Amino acid sequence: MSDLRFYDLHAPISARALAQAVGIDALYGDTDHCLQDIAAIAEASEVEATFLRDENLLYGLNLVEAGLCFSTEAQKNILLDKGARAVAVCARPDAAFNFAASQLVAPKLLPMTEPAVSPEAQLAQGVQIGPGAMIGPGAIIGANSRIEAGAMIGPGCVIGANCRIGAGAVISFTLMGDGVDIRPRAVLGEAGLGVFSTQNGLQAMGHFGRVRIGNGVRIGANSTIDRAVFGDTVIGDRSQLDNLVQISHNVQIGSDCVLASFCGIAGSSVLGDGVMMGGRAGVADHIHVGAGARIAAAAAVMKDVPAGQTWGGHPARPLRQYMREQIAMRDLARKKGRSDEPDR
DSSP, X not given: OOXXXXXXXXXXXXXXXXXXXXXXXXXXXXXXXXXXEEOOTTTOOTTEEEXXXXXXXXXXXXXOOOXXXXXXXXXXXXXXXXXXXEEEEOSOHHHHHHHHHHHHEEEOOOOSSSOSBOTTSEEOTTOEEOTTOEEOTTOEEOTTOEEOTTOEEOTTOEEOTTOEEOTTOEEOXXXXXXXXXXXXXXXXXXXXOOEEEETTEEEEOOOOOEEEEOTTOEEOTTOEEOOOSSSEEEEOTTOEEOTTOEEOTTOEEOTTOEEOTTOEEOTTOEEOTTOEEOTTOXXXXXXXXXXXXXXXXXXXXXXXXOTTOEEEETTEEEHHHHHHHHHHHHHHHHHHHHHTSOOO
């Protein structure tokens, strides 16, 4: 279900009309009921459209309640058996859904007209607003928060009490706790990188979720946090992100985590509480890093890291193993170098 603070819903449309608007005639099930919104397949209700790209998701679902699901022919009967009200069959369910979503939902954007601070925004006592800052309609700014020069707060955003939004920062589709420090030119809530191929070339994937920032979080200058495709991208309480950190869509970061400069976390990965990452470390998509784990600088994490362990290297593995391998390679190189020396 779309958060109406951030998204507008278009007029309801029947499943048949929506599928035909996308150019799909292969439609099965009850096609005359109306759709009003979109959701991920696990949460979709009978008035919401969704899609299935990875058939492995089906195995964990006992029931699919979606009003319309875009899928391939191979998954059609399984979806109907699990309760999907209608199924639209196509070669690229993600591309079809992406177009269909635009017929149902539209993101709210910051108005380009004056006033810079919308009369529909709610500002608590003690809020300070710097020159050139913009605050959109429906935004809520908590007591004693500071919005610095040129910062932009999008429609519907919630900024807690005693927060700082640094100069030039851009905040959209975001719910923020108290005592948060957003350094200059950080960007929260933009759509992340998601593309798929069509006959007309690459198309960008729509993002329909939010960003949630806990209490006492610090986001460094020029860092970026992408909003989720569905649901939330989450930064837990008191986590500290250095400058120039990239957090992709649907990432879940626990409380009290520390990420140094140039860290990058790819989509849908999870960091448990208390994770620490050195500078320039990266985590691939759909990876789980357990609570209290430590990731060395410049490491490339390509598989799950157990809680409490320290990993390093490229690809990352337990640090002691990595160091032993490095020493072995050094010794081998020295040995080879001696063997190449001419006899004296």
